[in-house]
Amino acid sequence: MTLLAHAIAPSPPPAFAHEGLRGRPLAWSEAGDLGLWSTEWAPDIKLERNDALEHHRLVERICAAQPCLPVRFGTAFATPDDARASLDKRAVALRAALSRVAGKSELALTLLWREPPTSTPIESASGPGRRYMEQRRAEFAAREARRARAESLVQHVIAELAIDRQLVWHETCTSDNVAVSLAVLVPTEQAGERRMELEQIGSRFPDVISVLNGPWPPYTFARIE
Amino acid sequence: MKELTAEDTSLLELVDRLLNKGVVLAGEATISVAGIDLIYLGLNVVLAAVETIEKQERRAS
Numbered sequence: 001m002t003l004l005a006h007a008i009a010p011s012p013p014p015a016f017a018h019e020g021l022r023g024r025p026l027a028w029s030e031a032g033d034l035g036l037w038s039t040e041w042a043p044d045i046k047l048e049r050n051d052a053l054e055h056h057r058l059v060e061r062i063c064a065a066q067p068c069l070p071v072r073f074g075t076a077f078a079t080p081d082d083a084r085a086s087l088d089k090r091a092v093a094l095r096a097a098l099s100r101v102a103g104k105s106e107l108a109l110t111l112l113w114r115e116p117p118t119s120t121p122i123e124s125a126s127g128p129g130r131r132y133m134e135q136r137r138a139e140f141a142a143r144e145a146r147r148a149r150a151e152s153l154v155q156h157v158i159a160e161l162a163i164d165r166q167l168v169w170h171e172t173c174t175s176d177n178v179a180v181s182l183a184v185l186v187p188t189e190q191a192g193e194r195r196m197e198l199e200q201i202g203s204r205f206p207d208v209i210s211v212l213n214g215p216w217p218p219y220t221f222a223r224i225e
Numbered sequence: 226m227k228e229l230t231a232e233d234t235s236l237l238e239l240v241d242r243l244l245n246k247g248v249v250l251a252g253e254a255t256i257s258v259a260g261i262d263l264i265y266l267g268l269n270v271v272l273a274a275v276e277t278i279e280k281q282e283r284r285a286s
Contacts, residue, residue, distance in 0.1 A: 049240075056239060056243055069248045072245070072247040075249075108238050108242075180236065213235050217241070219246040222247050223249070224249075
């Protein structure tokens with residue numbers, strides 16, 4: 001039997017009457033004042049996309065019941081002893097991370113470019129080599145301008161939210177479509193209100209479409225040093 | 226550039242978090258995911274994968 005990890009939480013666990021993935025038993029492995037929720041899995045069963053979504057729903061339920069740190073999907077332990085040893089090894093960092101995210105949820109804001117990147121053909125009387133180089137230079141300049149605009153969008157969002165920068169994570173220009181992918185850690189009881197604020201901020205930018213998700217478990221902020 | 230819908234974006238952001246965020250308990254076994262190209266890849270690569278799948282579907286139809 002393998003344990004497929006879902007979330008780390010403080011012990012003792014609350015009464016939690018849920019099954020694991022695919023109706024399999026949900027296990028609690030305790031190590032001191034911490035524990036790991038996991039599904040009793042069989043190593044020969046391959047994980048599929050639906051298992052990832054079910055993991056998400058289960059982590060949501062665990063986080064609604066107690067402070068929890070989501071574990072990266074796909075992490076498995078051969079035995080409960082291995083799981084406990086892993087928690088023991090990182091107990092100090094895990095406790096610190098748990099207190100950082102306790103009572104908080106993640107909101108995700110994605111800003112998508114409305115227009116594809118511009119690539120104006122270069123008109124030049126000179127030869128093809130020169131034209132090629134000028135084209136490359138124009139494309140590079142356009143990419144840099146987009147990157148600068150994306151960064152300015154991020155700064156704008158952070159300023160308008162008036163939030164501590166440590167509670168914000170972001171990436172810019174991760175693909176031709178995406179200007180900004182941003183996550184904010186907010187108190188769970190304020191998540192609805194903060195979500196509305198983010199929606200309003202995102203809708204004011206003329207060159208991007210904003211897509212808002214969450215509140216989610218604090219995936220982005222569940223990291224240990 | 227393929228236009229992404231809000232639904233595409235939401236799913237991709239979620240999948241990105243499940244596969245790339247959360248506590249990493251380093252040194253432990255990681256079960257392979259069917260469609261292995263999804264695991265450990267960032268949102269940009271996941272986006273590219275979706276575009277490829279959709280192109281294939283368009284060709285097939």
